[in-house]
Amino acid sequence: MRNRLRALRRRSWSTLPARLRLLRTAILLLAAACTGLMITAGLAASDTWGEVTGHHAPRTVSAAGLNLALNDMDAQAVNSLLANGDAGKGRMTVPYDKAIQLYDEAREAVSRDLRTLGVAADGDVEAERTVERLTADFARYHEFIGRALESDTRTGGKPDAVENYRTANDMLTQRLLPEARTLVDGTNRQFEGAYAAERSDLGAQAVLFLALGVTLLVVFALLQWYLARHFHRILSPGLLAATACALLAVILGSEALAATSEQLRVARRDAFDSIVALSRARATAYDANADESRYLLDRDHRAAHEEAFLVKSLSLYGMKGVDLPMYGPRMAETWKAYREDNEDKRFTGEFRRELDNITFPGERAAAERTVEAYAVYQRDDRTVRSLVAGGGEQEAVAFCISWEPGKSNAHFGAWMNALDEVTAINSRAFDTAADDGRDALTGRLPWAVAGLIAAAVLAALGLRPRLAEFR
Numbered sequence: 471m472r473n474r475l476r477a478l479r480r481r482s483w484s485t486l487p488a489r490l491r492l493l494r495t496a497i498l499l500l501a502a503a504c505t506g507l508m509i510t511a512g513l514a515a516s517d518t519w520g521e522v523t524g525h526h527a528p529r530t531v532s533a534a535g536l537n538l539a540l541n542d543m544d545a546q547a548v549n550s551l552l553a554n555g556d557a558g559k560g561r562m563t564v565p566y567d568k569a570i571q572l573y574d575e576a577r578e579a580v581s582r583d584l585r586t587l588g589v590a591a592d593g594d595v596e597a598e599r600t601v602e603r604l605t606a607d608f609a610r611y612h613e614f615i616g617r618a619l620e621s622d623t624r625t626g627g628k629p630d631a632v633e634n635y636r637t638a639n640d641m642l643t644q645r646l647l648p649e650a651r652t653l654v655d656g657t658n659r660q661f662e663g664a665y666a667a668e669r670s671d672l673g674a675q676a677v678l679f680l681a682l683g684v685t686l687l688v689v690f691a692l693l694q695w696y697l698a699r700h701f702h703r704i705l706s707p708g709l710l711a712a713t714a715c716a717l718l719a720v721i722l723g724s725e726a727l728a729a730t731s732e733q734l735r736v737a738r739r740d741a742f743d744s745i746v747a748l749s750r751a752r753a754t755a756y757d758a759n760a761d762e763s764r765y766l767l768d769r770d771h772r773a774a775h776e777e778a779f780l781v782k783s784l785s786l787y788g789m790k791g792v793d794l795p796m797y798g799p800r801m802a803e804t805w806k807a808y809r810e811d812n813e814d815k816r817f818t819g820e821f822r823r824e825l826d827n828i829t830f831p832g833e834r835a836a837a838e839r840t841v842e843a844y845a846v847y848q849r850d851d852r853t854v855r856s857l858v859a860g861g862g863e864q865e866a867v868a869f870c871i872s873w874e875p876g877k878s879n880a881h882f883g884a885w886m887n888a889l890d891e892v893t894a895i896n897s898r899a900f901d902t903a904a905d906d907g908r909d910a911l912t913g914r915l916p917w918a919v920a921g922l923i924a925a926a927v928l929a930a931l932g933l934r935p936r937l938a939e940f941r
Contacts, residue, residue: 493693494929500686501716501926504679505919508723511675512915515730516908518668522734523904526661527742529590533657534749536583536604537650541753543576544642545760547615549871551635552767557625565871565879580608587653600653607645614638632768639764658746665738672731676724683720690716690929712928719921726914733907740829741900747827748893751786751820752886758782759882762851766858766867779851787844788818794855798848805841824892830899836892843885850878
């Protein structure tokens with residue numbers, strides 16, 4: 471038996487036709503392996519882009535939007551109670567009408583986001599349960615806000631309105647917002663998991679494809695050497711064309727995998743990480759703005775609302791050992807240090823995360839305008855509290871909730887517009903990266919596959935005349 475195997479191996483390797491057939495088989499197998507790998511990698515990457523743009527990113531954005539809309543709705547409810555006077559007597563008409571309009575828009579946004587998240591959570595048991603809890607809790611929250619607004623229509627009904635609002639706000643802070651943040655974190659983790667897995671797969675596929683491709687080119691070179699040595703031909707035109715096709719396929723395939731992997735990194739790390747940080751910042755901003763209004767409405771709990779405002783301010787632009795009176799001066803000091811040296815690390819928070827992730831044209835200038843608009847809003851907050859300290863309650867309310875130029879809500883709106891501009895830059899970059907990542911697949915992989923098929927066919931055709939000489 472052993473002698474037969476040795477004889478078979480000798481017959482397989484010892485003759486020139488056998489070696490040519492063996493090299494041809496190796497070329498066909500390697501080309502087939504490269505083609506299969508390219509198709510598998512392309513389909514997987516295409517599915518990932520579909521999941522990223524059609525599921526993970528929209529779902530995370532919807533969850534962040536829900537968080538924002540809940541805070542906005544609550545802020546507008548407080549502002550309407552502040553602006554309404556006593557059952558409409560002494561009402562500040564423009565701020566009241568604006569608050570009611572924005573309240574209705576925020577309520578509709580919450581309902582819409584809950585429906586979107588309910589559809590997106592289909593099949594995800596944990597997410598489905600979270601959305602169900604959110605929907606039930608939101609219905610109860612809205613009921614108590616409705617009671618507060620209804621009580622405020624009655625003469626002398628302000629105390630009942632404030633009490634109902636407290637109940638609603640407790641539900642918001644203890645249940646709704648934690649649930650919404652859990653949903654944001656959960657959807658973002660799923661996106662991160664899909665991103666990490668696909669990047670890892672693409673890296674492994676790229677290395678394997680390059681190894682197979684280089685091996686294929688080495689086999690072509692070996693085949694050319696055999697032909698030149700035994701048939702006294704310097705080059706075989708057919709095999710030269712096959713080698714060129716293989717080389718082009720290896721280059722295009724490697725570039726396609728590298729490009730889509732890089733665009734996936736840009737979409738996730740450079741763009742979407744900033745979108746998440748900015749979305750959190752926006753939701754926190756609305757909640758802090760509501761804390762300012764709660765401070766004016768609920769006199770019995772002013773210290774708690776003041777502390778909550780400080781905590782949220784520090785989550786946006788954090789500094790160590792700072793209380794509310796010190797916040798503005800210390801912010802001016804640390805911001806000046808940052809403008810002189812962008813690597814200065816004297817502040818933290820969501821704004822810092824964005825400033826440390828500057829990537830796209832115009833992004834740094836827009837992010838810095840956002841922080842500067844925030845500084846103006848913080849200055850207004852100090853004005854509100856100084857008016858209250860001086861006994862000017864009504865002046866403080868008028869300054870706080872007015873949309874007139876130079877007043878607090880107008881400056882808050884300018885801050886949100888600046889924040890939206892930075893978010894829009896990153897959103898456009900995310901969309902561009904997704905388009906470029908798909909284009910890398912659809913524009914290069916088909917040509918790489920075609921090149922491999924052509925290489926295999928040309929290799930087989932190029933060897934036929936040589937093998938025919940041994941018949």
